[in-house]
Amino acid sequence: MPEGGDYNAEALVVTIDIMGTDVQRVMIDTGNNVNVFYMDVFQKFKLDPIELMPIGTPLSGFTGDIIHPEGKITLPVEIGTYPRVVIEDYRDNFLNTALDEYKQCLVIGDKYDVRVVFRLVSLWFNLSTRSIVVDSMLCTANEVQSYKFVPLVYQIASRMGNTKDGHGPQSFQFALVSLVKKLAIDHPYHTIFQLLALANGDCIKDKQRSKNSFMVDIDKKVAAENLLKELSSYHGAILRQMKQMVEIYIKLAELETKTEDTNKKVTLPRDIRSFRACRLSATNPGYC
Structure with a gap:
């Protein structure tokens, strides 16, 4: 937040991830509850206008003018510290891959059964709070x-x-x-x-x-x-x-x-x- 002034009225400008693309200079205004997405940005994301849902409520522009929006759309947004978000994504992908590969190894053959079972169960026990692990256990129990x-x-x-x-x-x-x-x-x-x-x-x-x-x-x-x-x-x-x-x-x-x-x-x-x-x-x- 900027130094000085009323924190509840100051704007916060951040970089967020929208549909896998970093969008910079996104202003978070605590006084408004509408997220504005300009048409040129909409086109850069190569979104289809058919995805827009009609909206009949006009908006008041920053200059006080009345603006009629083209529509509204819901997009996936991820906000967080860049290195941490990326590392967590890599970690989740690696864990999901490891669990799936261990399961496939048990399904296909029996050469490495003991080694794989010990490693797989160790992952389950150490990461028991992760939904990925629970899904892996249920799937493995059915297939192996x-x-x-x-x-x-x-x-x-x-x-x-x-x-x-x-x-x-x-x-x-x-x-x-x-x-x-x-x-x-x-x-x-x-x-x-x-x-x-x-x-x-x-x-x-x-x-x-x-x-x-x-x-x-x-x-x-x-x-x-x-x-x-x-x-x-x-x-x-x-x-x-x-x-x-x-x-x-x-x-x-x-x-x-x-x-x-x-x-x-x-x-x-x-x-x-x-x-x-x-x-x-x-x-x-x-x-x-």
């Missing part, structure tokens, strides 16, 4: 075979329920849960145990609680429980057997033991011995 993400199922599932990522159909959490759900449907024995671990992450006896005890965040626990409910319609029998097996392991972990019992046989409680043998069901062809 799910088994390629199995090596990172633990890390992927552990990001569920993070409230910082937001919620909704266009959020990182929505895309993440969609991917985990697909992994669980296609590869239940690799994925469901991870979800059960999150769902039971707060199962610690009061006597065994300590400052070093690790407990899963309640948001992760709830997210895992909700997804397990959805999966019951796909792998109901497998899920029931897995839950039973996990319950046995939790009860065994809660058994009170002493140092002198190391070389002795420990008698299992009756509720554990009464469990029927678990025989996990076979999955459908193509699942693992």
Whole structure:
């Protein structure tokens, strides 16, 4: 703003980007609400007059004369510090290209699967707030075979329920849960145990609680429980057997033991011995 005077009445002259072209000496007048575009500038942009929408309201010119405008038009405008705007554009284009090329690499072949999956998931996690990343995740989950993400199922599932990522159909959490759900449907024995671990992450006896005890965040626990409910319609029998097996392991972990019992046989409680043998069901062809 110019020095001195009433800042609310002073004009500001800037350079802005209109349709990819720098337009200099654009005056921003805080006293008016009309953006004037002279016909010679309109012609230099090679715009078609047919794009003009009729307007019946006359304008008062700078000299006080009444001017009847040719029409009105809406154009994309970008205002910002030139180097920063350009760098952000380059960054977005590079990120979009990287995400798409990694996805294509996974779709076309399997030679670089492990390396590409690690790099792709790293980009997702580090830039989870970007809409480009969310779109990439949804697209990749639909086009890439799910088994390629199995090596990172633990890390992927552990990001569920993070409230910082937001919620909704266009959020990182929505895309993440969609991917985990697909992994669980296609590869239940690799994925469901991870979800059960999150769902039971707060199962610690009061006597065994300590400052070093690790407990899963309640948001992760709830997210895992909700997804397990959805999966019951796909792998109901497998899920029931897995839950039973996990319950046995939790009860065994809660058994009170002493140092002198190391070389002795420990008698299992009756509720554990009464469990029927678990025989996990076979999955459908193509699942693992």
